[in-house]
Amino acid sequence: MLKTLYDKLWDSHVVRADADGTTVLYIDRHLVHEVTSPQAFEGLREAGRPLWRTSANLAVVDHNVPTTDRKNGIADPTSRLQVETLDANAQAFGLTYFNISDKRQGIVHVIGPEQGATLPGMTVVCGDSHTSTHGAFGCLAHGIGTSEVEHVLATQTLLAKKSRSMLVQVDGPLPLGVTAKDIVLAVIGRIGTAGGTGYAIEFAGSTIRSLSMEGRMTVCNMAIEAGARAGMVAVDDTTIEYVKGRPLSPKGEQWDKAVAYWRTLHTDPGAKFDMVVTLNAGEIRPQVTWGTSPEMVTAVNARVPDPELEKDPVRRDAMEKALVYMNLKPNTRIEDIKIDKVFIGSCTNSRIEDLRAAAQVVRGRQRAANVKLAMVVPGSGLVKEQAEREGLDKIFKAAGFEWREPGCSMCLAMNADRLEPGERCASTSNRNFEGRQGQGGRTHLVSPAMAAAAGIAGHFVDVRAL
Numbered sequence: 116m117l118k119t120l121y122d123k124l125w126d127s128h129v130v131r132a133d134a135d136g137t138t139v140l141y142i143d144r145h146l147v148h149e150v151t152s153p154q155a156f157e158g159l160r161e162a163g164r165p166l167w168r169t170s171a172n173l174a175v176v177d178h179n180v181p182t183t184d185r186k187n188g189i190a191d192p193t194s195r196l197q198v199e200t201l202d203a204n205a206q207a208f209g210l211t212y213f214n215i216s217d218k219r220q221g222i223v224h225v226i227g228p229e230q231g232a233t234l235p236g237m238t239v240v241c242g243d244s245h246t247s248t249h250g251a252f253g254c255l256a257h258g259i260g261t262s263e264v265e266h267v268l269a270t271q272t273l274l275a276k277k278s279r280s281m282l283v284q285v286d287g288p289l290p291l292g293v294t295a296k297d298i299v300l301a302v303i304g305r306i307g308t309a310g311g312t313g314y315a316i317e318f319a320g321s322t323i324r325s326l327s328m329e330g331r332m333t334v335c336n337m338a339i340e341a342g343a344r345a346g347m348v349a350v351d352d353t354t355i356e357y358v359k360g361r362p363l364s365p366k367g368e369q370w371d372k373a374v375a376y377w378r379t380l381h382t383d384p385g386a387k388f389d390m391v392v393t394l395n396a397g398e399i400r401p402q403v404t405w406g407t408s409p410e411m412v413t414a415v416n417a418r419v420p421d422p423e424l425e426k427d428p429v430r431r432d433a434m435e436k437a438l439v440y441m442n443l444k445p446n447t448r449i450e451d452i453k454i455d456k457v458f459i460g461s462c463t464n465s466r467i468e469d470l471r472a473a474a475q476v477v478r479g480r481q482r483a484a485n486v487k488l489a490m491v492v493p494g495s496g497l498v499k500e501q502a503e504r505e506g507l508d509k510i511f512k513a514a515g516f517e518w519r520e521p522g523c524s525m526c527l528a529m530n531a532d533r534l535e536p537g538e539r540c541a542s543t544s545n546r547n548f549e550g551r552q553g554q555g556g557r558t559h560l561v562s563p564a565m566a567a568a569a570g571i572a573g574h575f576v577d578v579r580a581l
């Protein structure tokens with residue numbers, strides 16, 4: 116039988132399948148962070164259960180860590196408790212753990228791949244919706260809830276039901292200034308935030324194949340924003356090249372065996388998907404969201420849409436509400452929207468390539484006077500180190516951008532980094548929901564180059580014109 120990549124990943128991890136489709140799946144890698152793990156460890160403690168396979172877990176603090184003055188500890192009591200709880204649980208249960216002062220610390224979805232903890236062919240779960248990121252490696256990767264975190268810790272398995280399969284096929288060379296972020300925003304603009312509900316998405320086509328692993332991770336990261344639990348990309352030379360030599364990657368003879376297997380991790384030609392969506396990369400422009408959902412997105416050289424022209428009353432209502440929250444008028448040119456802050460970071464866009472792209476834009480320029488704060492938050496301590504080796508920190512600082520310590524930061528404002536009510540931000544993160552970056556804050560999702568350009572111009576600007 117011809118199989119999709121999803122079929123192959125699924126079939127190779129079934130421990131037991133019931134007639135109604137309920138399946139016990141084996142989990143190869145479990146990533147743990149401070150927000151969704153406390154009750155899970157508590158549950159284990161109460162039941163007197165040990166971990167099933169300690170070495171399958173990797174824990175890190177990311178959501179609640181401060182991005183400045185770490186030597187002074189964590190001022191906010193809730194964040195401090197959250198971080199200290201993971202410190203204690205990791206020690207008590209013997210997990211491999213990158214604590215706040217470990218230079219490998221960073222956002223869970225950045226450090227997994229960086230360490231080779233994420234490898235092709237694996238099932239990867241984490242109590243975090245953006246676990247879809249890891250699908251870039253030809254993995255079956257998705258978020259789980261806290262009770263499932265406990266289940267995985269105790270059994271190394273998960274109860275699951277197979278999703279339907281969707282192929283998102285993107286072909287053609289990417290136009291200048293158009294990035295992986297713009298591809299995935301354009302996909303979400305096309306299919307909507309519910310378009311992928313009930314599906315596992317495979318991203319394929321010549322454009323996806325031409326992306327680096329960083330770019331593929333950006334695309335898979337936002338599969339969840341298209342409603343799909345998992346996004347994935349087939350294994351190819353780019354995947355194998357990235358994985359080679361990582362601390363947890365197989366070595367020697369094991370490596371050769373692994374590579375031979377990994378090369379089978381692609382959809383068989385002719386295998387059927389339940390749904391197919393095709394995009395022509397040549398038609399994608401740099402994207403900017405204008406509303407309070409990632410599907411409320413348009414091209415930088417377009418205008419804020421007019422709800423009056425929307426026929427569907429539910430959509431019209433949502434558009435009207437979003438424009439009130441965002442304080443935008445229909446038909447405003449996107450390039451006329453002024454911003455107050457810039458956030459370059461998050462598990463969507465905080466890897467080295469993202470920082471290089473942003474630095475290239477700001478090099479030799481200055482942050483606009485109306486931009487109060489532009490912050491760059493590397494995805495991990497290792498990304499930060501690499502960026503500093505390349506002198507990117509100096510470029511940012513010279514342009515008036517702040518260079519911070521790694522973590523989730525203003526992606527969701529669980530630490531001190533946040534928008535004040537009414538502030539407008541050009542952000543490289545993945546969610547523009549109301550209050551996401553701070554109560555009353557207004558988020559516009561863009562690529563790193565577009566965020567950097569907005570920081571320089573003080574308003575959105577087409578990077579292609581720079």
Ligand SMILES: CC(C)[C@H](C(=O)O)[C@@H](O)C(=O)O
Nearest residue numbers: 150151242243244245258527
């Ligand atoms: C805190 C965590 C559970 C949450 C998620 O699941 O995605 C967060 O990472 C987010 O991006 O909103």
Ligand code: SF4
Nearest residue numbers: 245461462523526527
């Ligand atoms: S960077 Fe943002 S999206 Fe990613 S895990 Fe952290 S809070 Fe969630």
